[in-house]
Amino acid sequence: MLSKENFEKLERLKSQxxxxxxxxxxxxxxxQEQHGWISPESMQYVADLLQLPVSxxxxxxxxxxxxxxxxxxxxxxxxxxNVSCLLRGGEELLDHICKRLHVKRGEITLDQRFTVTExxxxxxxxxxxxxxxxxxxxxxxxxxxxxxLLDEWSKG
Amino acid sequence: xxxxxxxxxxxxxxxxxxxxxYERHGGxxxxxxxxxxxxxxxxxxxxxxxxxGRGGACFPTGMKWSFMxxxxxxxxxxxxxxxxxxxxxFKDRQIxxxxxxxxxxxxxxxxxxxxxxxxxTYIRGEYAKWIAILQKAVDDAYARNYIGKNILGxxxxxxxxxxxxxxAYICGEESALMNSLQGxxxxxxxxxxFPAQVGLYGCPTxxxxxxxxxxxxxxxxxxxxxxxxxxxxxxxxxxxxxISGHVNKPGVYEFPTGILLTDLIYxxxxxxxxxxxxKAVIPGGSSTMWLRGEEIEGVKMDADSLKxxxxxxxxxxxxxxxEDTDVLKVLARIAHFYHHESCGQCTPCREGCGWMEKIxxxxxxxxxxxxxxxxxxxxxxxxxxxxxxxxGDAAAWPVQSVIRKFREEFEARAKKSPTAPKPVTPPHLVxxxxx
Ligand SMILES: Cc1cc2nc3c(=O)[nH]c(=O)nc-3n(C[C@H](O)[C@H](O)[C@H](O)COP(=O)(O)O)c2cc1C
Ligand code: SF4
Ligand code: FES
Numbered sequence: 019m020l021s022k023e024n025f026e027k028l029e030r031l032k033s034q035x036x037x038x039x040x041x042x043x044x045x046x047x048x049x050q051e052q053h054g055w056i057s058p059e060s061m062q063y064v065a066d067l068l069q070l071p072v073s074x075x076x077x078x079x080x081x082x083x084x085x086x087x088x089x090x091x092x093x094x095x096x097x098x099x100n101v102s103c104l105l106r107g108g109e110e111l112l113d114h115i116c117k118r119l120h121v122k123r124g125e126i127t128l129d130q131r132f133t134v135t136e137x138x139x140x141x142x143x144x145x146x147x148x149x150x151x152x153x154x155x156x157x158x159x160x161x162x163x164x165x166x167l168l169d170e171w172s173k174g
Numbered sequence: 175x176x177x178x179x180x181x182x183x184x185x186x187x188x189x190x191x192x193x194x195x196y197e198r199h200g201g202x203x204x205x206x207x208x209x210x211x212x213x214x215x216x217x218x219x220x221x222x223x224x225x226x227g228r229g230g231a232c233f234p235t236g237m238k239w240s241f242m243x244x245x246x247x248x249x250x251x252x253x254x255x256x257x258x259x260x261x262x263x264f265k266d267r268q269i270x271x272x273x274x275x276x277x278x279x280x281x282x283x284x285x286x287x288x289x290x291x292x293x294x295t296y297i298r299g300e301y302a303k304w305i306a307i308l309q310k311a312v313d314d315a316y317a318r319n320y321i322g323k324n325i326l327g328x329x330x331x332x333x334x335x336x337x338x339x340x341x342a343y344i345c346g347e348e349s350a351l352m353n354s355l356q357g358x359x360x361x362x363x364x365x366x367x368f369p370a371q372v373g374l375y376g377c378p379t380x381x382x383x384x385x386x387x388x389x390x391x392x393x394x395x396x397x398x399x400x401x402x403x404x405x406x407x408x409x410x411x412x413x414x415x416x417i418s419g420h421v422n423k424p425g426v427y428e429f430p431t432g433i434l435l436t437d438l439i440y441x442x443x444x445x446x447x448x449x450x451x452x453k454a455v456i457p458g459g460s461s462t463m464w465l466r467g468e469e470i471e472g473v474k475m476d477a478d479s480l481k482x483x484x485x486x487x488x489x490x491x492x493x494x495x496x497e498d499t500d501v502l503k504v505l506a507r508i509a510h511f512y513h514h515e516s517c518g519q520c521t522p523c524r525e526g527c528g529w530m531e532k533i534x535x536x537x538x539x540x541x542x543x544x545x546x547x548x549x550x551x552x553x554x555x556x557x558x559x560x561x562x563x564x565x566g567d568a569a570a571w572p573v574q575s576v577i578r579k580f581r582e583e584f585e586a587r588a589k590k591s592p593t594a595p596k597p598v599t600p601p602h603l604v605x606x607x608x609x
Contacts, residue, residue, distance in 0.1 A: 084341030
């Protein structure tokens with residue numbers, strides 16, 4: 019299930035840690051990058067690959083909020099509503115996005131293009147409000163700016 | 175305003191993240207110097223500088239390093255903490271972005287001083303962009319033999335590995351960080367044993383914040399004597415102040431420790447939009463106790479000065495709230511955060527954080543009662559000091575301080591009706607000894 023590239027990467031990583039257990043997070047990241055989420059089958063695969071109990075893998079996947087246990091849209095929009103963002107309109111931004119995309123927090127759009135998630139502080143408090151779309155940060159947002167981004171993402 | 179205006183950690187030099195540029199501005203000279211010193215001499219120098227940790231707890235760095243055993247049959251590790259998830263904190267990412275080699279150089283010096291074989295840098299998973307920048311810098315440093323098996327031909331070797339977290343505030347807590355690096359759930363460990371004895375993979379380990387480590391080359395280059403004269407004597411050096419919320423120019427500002435909070439807000443961060451008054455300030459990240467707007471005059475930004483006014487420097491992340499802010503709404507959001515991030519190992523934290531959030535939400539919905547105020551305080555008091563790690567305390571402190579300082583906000587929102595249902599008092603979690 020790992021791509022050839024990731025397999026090679028994994029071989030290189032092995033020398034960096036004294037235990038294979040440490041590779042749990044790096045391998046799960048590889049799986050998520052390839053498939054967008056981590057399915058029960060993937061968990062079994064990782065367990066076999068690293069020779070760890072599947073219960074361990076399941077425990078790790080469910081502990082960390084960034085690991086998706088169900089499929090997410092092509093654009094995973096993660097909007098921060100923690101203090102600094104709250105003070106600068108993060109809540110309103112999140113509501114605005116949900117309304118425009120006709121979803122509630124945590125849901126995926128019917129066309130599978132967007133998932134909207136409310137998240138905790140992303141270390142962008144000085145450029146609030148902000149959101150993370152997949153791995154990219156979009157900062158100093160306003161409703162106009164976010165409208166333009168959504169227009170673009172709805173096409174591409 | 176302060177006399178010392180030099181930027182030591184984030185100087186205004188374009189493209190400083192590139193190795194060539196960094197070298198042209200004296201980069202890796204501190205490492206060369208360090209390699210000519212004995213490891214104990216470096217630890218002594220760091221001790222003399224009075225450098226204190228920038229990760230929140232302000233622990234003296236040189237002393238922490240000296241806890242590492244000199245002789246060890248097991249490998250020794252350094253964990254650099256780049257988890258940076260405390261709300262209101264966004265400074266370490268600035269180091270990754272603008273001056274990653276300063277951090278790398280500091281980490282290699284620290285590794286040499288403590289006899290560390292591998293430096294693991296743990297970075298929060300969301301910082302994909304900054305992980306890539308740091309990885310590039312690390313690769314370049316390897317290529318020039320600043321990291322590797324035989325650094326600068328001295329015979330000393332250390333490896334440098336970046337580990338990507340996956341979203342969990344608790345992994346910034348040092349023992350949770352080590353468990354996470356071991357590929358497990360990020361559960362904090364009971365202490366003792368302390369990491370210098372039993373740390374990562376059961377081996378002697380030191381954990382330091384990214385900004386703390388970035389100070390090390392500066393201390394070696396300029397000398398401890400010079401360093402400890404900057405800013406507040408007991409916590410010297412410059413600090414990366416992050417300021418956010420209701421200010422005109424939020425961002426990261428580097429100034430000596432001990433500057434006036436009002437200077438930071440009004441002179442550097444451009445004051446409050448619309449010239450509004452300040453209602454409250456959180457001085458050092460969401461875990462620190464709040465100050466009322468009327469209290470900030472004359473308050474200095476260093477560990478001792480903030481302790482004297484009942485709060486803490488924390489991560490140096492200042493959050494400003496203007497006069498129109500609904501403080502209960504902000505506090506409820508903070509309570510939600512700690513409830514969400516509690517790892518669930520200790521009952522007082524797991525249950526208490528949930529109760530605090532619930533009670534605060536009652537006030538927001540207009541269903542809070544006068545006795546709820548005392549109940550809320552009671553829950554907070556029963557969390558504080560009764561948990562494995564400091565997340566419990568961090569959840570209790572803001573609640574306690576807001577009740578103390580903004581009681582009238584609770585009272586104004588509480589249901590006045592005498593027929594209001596009496597809330598069910600949860601059983602006491604633990605008996606405190608001084609009760
Ligand atoms: C809940 C919790 C979260 C923490 N998060 C961080 C963090 O994100 N970054 C950090 O450097 N320290 C964090 N700390 C503090 C670390 O446990 C540790 O004290 C620090 O990394 C030590 O580095 P220093 O001595 O250089 O400050 C956290 C502590 C707690 C209790
Ligand atoms: S205090 Fe909270 S976060 Fe810390 S170990 Fe206990 S339950 Fe986990
Ligand atoms: S509070 Fe939103 S990024 Fe920090």
